[in-house]
Amino acid sequence: MKKISYGMHSISPADIESVINTLKSDFLTQGPAVAKFEEKFAKYVGSKYAVAVTNGTAALHLAVLALGLKPGKKVITSPISFVASSNSVLYVGGEIDFADIDSASGLIDINSLEERIKSGGPDSYSGIIAVDFAGNPVNLEKLRIVAKKYNLWIIEDACHSPGGFFTTSDSRRSLCGSCEFNDISIFSFHPVKHIATGEGGMLTTNSEELYEKLLVLRTHGITREKGKFLNSSEDIEMGPWYYEMQSLGYNYRMPDILASLGTSQLERADKNIERRHEIAKLYDEGFKNSEIVPLVKFNEGHAYHLYVIQSEKRTKIYNVLVENEIFPQIHYIPIHLQPYYKGLGFSEGDFPNAENYYKKALSLPMFPTLEDQDIQRIIEIVIGV
Known part of the structure; x- marks a missing residue:
C-alpha cells in the first residue's frame, strides 16, 4: 500500500544539478549563491531586502533582536502556531502573550488582540507576531491600524505562505513578505514547506537600517565595513584583515549549498x-x-x-x-x-x-x-x- 505523508518535498534534476555545481565551486558556506538566493527571493515577494539564515527559528530570533525587544516587554501572537513563533520572544528576555483566534479562519482575531493589549496594559507591549497559519495570510493592513495605535512593530511569520497574498482596501494584492504593512517578515525552508533547502530561513524587510542590523547579527555581530568601524587606527592596526565585533550576534549563516537548492526550487x-x-x-x-x-x-x-x-x-x-x-x-x-x-x-x-x-x-x-x-x-x- 502506498504511504502518503501530510507533506513532502520534491527534488528535481535541476535542483540536483544546482547543488552539484555549488559543490564544484569555490564556496560551500555563505558566498555568491546566498546573495543570488536573497536577491531572487526579495524580488519574488516584493521586498527591498532579504537576508538568508539557517532556519525559520533563527529568522524569528534575529527579527526580535533587530527590532530591539527589551527584556520584560511583551509581544503578542497567536496560540495556534508552532512554538518557535513565541519562543523567539523568550530567547531575548521578552514576555509572550497570546490573543485568541478567529474560528472562521484560524488566524489571530484582531479585535481580541486589541482587547488583550488594552487589558494587559498598552505600554507593556512592544510588538505583534502575525502568523499566516496554514498559508492563509493575515490582513496586515488592518492589523497595522491597531499596531500604529499602540506604537507596536509587526513581524509577519510567513513560514506557511510564500506566494500568498491578501487584498488591500484599494483592491491590490499585498504579497506575503513584501513588508508593505509590517517591519519584518520571516520564512522557513524546511522540507515540508513550499521551498525546501533541508533547513534554512529568510527575513525580508524594506528598512535599510533593519537590513544592516540583520546582516551583522547573523554573523557573530561582526562587520568588515571600514566606514562603520568604531575603533581608531591610532588605537589598533587596521590592515585588510581587520574586522570588528560590535554586538552580540550569532552564527546563523546559510551555506551556499542550501542557497543553490533554494534558488532552483524558487524557479517552480x-x-x-x-x-x-x-x-x-x-x-x-x-x-x-x-x-x-x-x-x-x-x-x-x-x-x-x-x-x-x-x-x-x-x-x-x-x-x-x-x-x-x-x-x-x-x-x-x-x-x-x-x-x-x-x-x-x-x-x-x-x-x-x-x-x-x-x-x-x-x-x-x-x-x-x-x-x-x-x-x-x-x-x-x-x-x-
Whole structure:
C-alpha cells in the first residue's frame, strides 16, 4: 500500500544539478549563491531586502533582536502556531502573550488582540507576531491600524505562505513578505514547506537600517565595513584583515549549498502554488456534500501549506487514515497548553476558540506531487469514517 505523508518535498534534476555545481565551486558556506538566493527571493515577494539564515527559528530570533525587544516587554501572537513563533520572544528576555483566534479562519482575531493589549496594559507591549497559519495570510493592513495605535512593530511569520497574498482596501494584492504593512517578515525552508533547502530561513524587510542590523547579527555581530568601524587606527592596526565585533550576534549563516537548492526550487514556486490550489479545490469539491468542514473555503491568496478540515470525529478519522498508510497531522496543539507555557501562567480556558479548534482540526496531505487518484482515495476514506 502506498504511504502518503501530510507533506513532502520534491527534488528535481535541476535542483540536483544546482547543488552539484555549488559543490564544484569555490564556496560551500555563505558566498555568491546566498546573495543570488536573497536577491531572487526579495524580488519574488516584493521586498527591498532579504537576508538568508539557517532556519525559520533563527529568522524569528534575529527579527526580535533587530527590532530591539527589551527584556520584560511583551509581544503578542497567536496560540495556534508552532512554538518557535513565541519562543523567539523568550530567547531575548521578552514576555509572550497570546490573543485568541478567529474560528472562521484560524488566524489571530484582531479585535481580541486589541482587547488583550488594552487589558494587559498598552505600554507593556512592544510588538505583534502575525502568523499566516496554514498559508492563509493575515490582513496586515488592518492589523497595522491597531499596531500604529499602540506604537507596536509587526513581524509577519510567513513560514506557511510564500506566494500568498491578501487584498488591500484599494483592491491590490499585498504579497506575503513584501513588508508593505509590517517591519519584518520571516520564512522557513524546511522540507515540508513550499521551498525546501533541508533547513534554512529568510527575513525580508524594506528598512535599510533593519537590513544592516540583520546582516551583522547573523554573523557573530561582526562587520568588515571600514566606514562603520568604531575603533581608531591610532588605537589598533587596521590592515585588510581587520574586522570588528560590535554586538552580540550569532552564527546563523546559510551555506551556499542550501542557497543553490533554494534558488532552483524558487524557479517552480508559482507552478507549485497552482498545484496546491488545484488540490485544495479537489478537496473542497469532495467534501461539499459531507459533514466534513474545511477550515476555510477556497481563497486565491491562500498559499495552502496545509489543508485543514474540522470534524467532531477528528481522532477516529486520524486513526483510520493511518491504518490505510495515510499520515495526516494536527496543527497545532495550542502553545499556551504546552507544559512550559503553563509554567508561565497560561492555562486551559484562556483562549477558547483556539482550544475548540484544536479538538476538531486535522491537516490532510497537501504537497504539489500529490496525485489526483490519491486525493480521491483520501476523500473517500475520510467521508466513510
